[in-house]
Amino acid sequence: MRILHLEDDPADSRSIxxxxxxxxxxxxxxxxxxAEAFRHEIERGDFDAVLVDSGVPGFDGVSAVRLSKHVNPQxxxxxxxxAARSEDIDQALREGASDYVDKQELWRLVAALNRARGSNVESSIERLSSQHAAMSRLVGVVQELSLARDLAGVMTIAKRAARALTDADGATFVLREGSTCFYADEEAVSPSWKGRHLVLGECAAGLSILSARPIAVEDVARDPRAAVAAYRSTAVKSLVMAPIRTAAPMGAIGVYWARQHACTSDELMLLEALANTTAVAMENVRVYDELESRVRTRTRALEAANEELEAFTYAVSHDLRAPVRALSGEIGIMLEEFGALDPALRTRLQSAKGHVARMYELIDDLLRLSGITPRELTIERFDLGAMAAQIVERLRNGxxxxAIDLRVERGVYVDADRGLMSVLMDNLLSNAWKYTSQRIDARIEFRTITDxxxxxxxxxxxxxxxFDPRYSRRLFQPFQRLHSAREFAGTGVGLATVQRIVRRHDGEVWGESDGPDRGATFSFTLGTSDGADAES
Structure with a gap:
């Protein structure tokens, strides 16, 4: 049991x-x-009890009690x-002494210490209970701050929490603005400084920010760190300021009392923890604002790009298709009206008409490809197998x-954009129809598999x-073809269109082949919610 004893007589200490x-x-x-030795030891703390004589030269017992209870209240x-006077004994008890024992009755000291220790245990339990409640409240505040998305929300949460955690009469939220403190918000019955600016070095908040340390002022009228003029017209008697972030503080959170109050170590710890958490929340708000700004900028850029794409589509539709159509018509008229043309010239005109037709087809494919990305998806449930069957029937009628073996799985229900899926299936099945045109035993199948x-x-x-599998990566690139136009007609845009549609549905698409003249398999997915478990 460690006991600090204020006593100038060694014999009395040994007797005790x-x-x-x-x-x-x-x-x-x-x-x-x-007095100096007593102050040194009491500030080191870690004592189970303190015994004080009525005084030593230059330091009375009442002052020793007062100092001890201020530094270590528990x-x-x-x-x-x-030799203590009755008035000194009464004053010592008022200052917080738990008992008085006369040296002539030292036998009473054992009971007095046991009572004091028991009272201290109860006090410690009460303190721990209070600390637990405060920490639970602080955890809730941390959760609230983590969800705050603007500075106003952070200030509201922090100022209310500061007041509740310290049982203060008011709380203030201060931001650093250059060489001044801006009292941005306040939680009090009657706000005293909200909206005001004070010079950093002339107020407690500013000193806390400049020193990156908390400042506790027990008496604002006597402590030079407090701007006395700022508090003269208020009811504030005591205050504490804690910097928001210890590295380059961005502000401070303060609490104040309308009565003289000595801030305890628990209160200071809670306020510092709140200030540090607030710093993280403010940084989160800054990052969130920056990300939102980037999103807005990117959204505007995408909208502008879509507008340019729509303008390009319009230009293609009206500025290119019209002259190509006119050129095709002129060639047709020449072939009809000038029947006696030289055979070589007629052949050249017919070839030119074929090239014009191919150009017209290419323009249509470009328009179709450019229209895939900008449009919004309209998701609905339908049978993809039934759609495939209709496309196959149209190809057969053409x-x-x-003679071709066609196999189509029915009851393939999906949740997708019906219009885009029609374009996708038309491209894949039309490709299969085209690339099997040179086979006598042609076979095409649409099916689903599950892994x-x-x-x-x-x-x-x-x-x-x-196709040669070494070049499979080129399949979905616009205008890239693995077969010449002499073998199979086309523009090389169809599979690029398929890929865009699949990606719009959060899926993947790929092609596989064992080599030329050995067929091909094109597979695709439609993301995680394509209606696989849906019933018809």
């Missing part, structure tokens, strides 16, 4: 130590015979003297002479021309 040992208390007395203090992770894949399979 022997007495306590005799009663099994195992004391370790640290004797302080001067440590019990007992006045033990043989070339009824072809071990229950992911569904859609496949269009044919036994047609196939």
């Amino acid at each position: 130590e022997r007495l306590l040992k005799a009663h099994g208390l195992s004391p370790r007395l640290i004797r302080a015979s001067t 440590t019990p203090v007992i006045m033990c003297s043989g 070339q009824p002479q072809r 071990d992770d229950s992911r569904r894949f859609f496949q269009v399979i044919d036994n047609g021309a196939g």
Whole structure:
């Protein structure tokens, strides 16, 4: 048991130590015979009790009690003297001493210490309970601050929490603005400084910001760190300021009392924890604002790009299609009206008409490709197998002479954009129809498969021309073709269109082949919610 003893007579200290040992208390007395020694030891703390004589030269017992309770409020203090006056005893008890024992009745000291220790245990339990409640409240505040998305929200949460955590009469939120403090917000019955600016070095908030340390002012009328003029017209008697962030503080959170109040270590710890958490919340707000600004900038850029794309589409539709159509018409008129043309010239005109037709087809494909990305998806549930069957039937009606084995899985329900999926299926099935045109035993199949992770894949399979798998990456690039126009007509835009549609549905698409003349399989997915578990 560590006991600090204010006593200038070593014999008295030894007597007390022997007495306590005799009663099994195992004391370790640290004797302080001067005011300086007492202050040094009391500030080091870690004592189970403090005994004070009525005084030592230059330092009275009442002052010792007052100092001890101020520095370590939870440590019990007992006045033990043989010459104390009754008024000194009463004053010591008012200052916080738990008991008085006359040196002529030292036997009472053991009971007095036991009572003080028991009271201290109860006080410690009460303190721990209070600390737990405060920390629970602080955790809730941290959660609130983590959700704040603007500075006003952060200030509202922080100022209310500061007042509640310290049981203060008011709280203020201060921001640093250059060389001044801006009192941005206040939580009080009657705000005193909200909206005001004070010079950094002339107020407690500014000093806390400049020093990056908390400042506690017990008496604003006497402490030079407080701007007395600023508080003269208010009811503020005591205050504490804690910097928001210790590295380059961006402001401070302050609390104040209308009564003189000595800030405890628990209150200061809670206020510092709140200020540090507030700093993180303010940085989150800054990052959030920056990200929102970037999103807005990017959105404007995308909108501008879409507008340019729409303008380009309009130009293609009206400025290019019209002259190409006119040129095709002129060539047609020449072929009809000048029947006696030289055969070589007629052949050249017919070739030119074919090139014009191909250019017209290319313009249509470009328009179709450019229209995939800007439009909004209209999601609905439908049978993709039934759609595939309709496209296949149209292809068969266009070339009824072809003998081809067509297999289409029905009941393939998906949640997707019906219009875009029609373009996708038309491209894949038309490609399969085209690239099997040179086979006698042509075969085309549309089916679905499911892997071990229950992911569904859609496949269009044919036994047609196939392709060299080394060049499969070029399949979905616009205007890239793995077969010449002499072998198979086309513009090289169809599969690029397919890829855009699939990506709009958060899916993937790829092509596979074992090589030329060995057929091809084109597979695609439609993301995670394509209606795989839906019933018809």
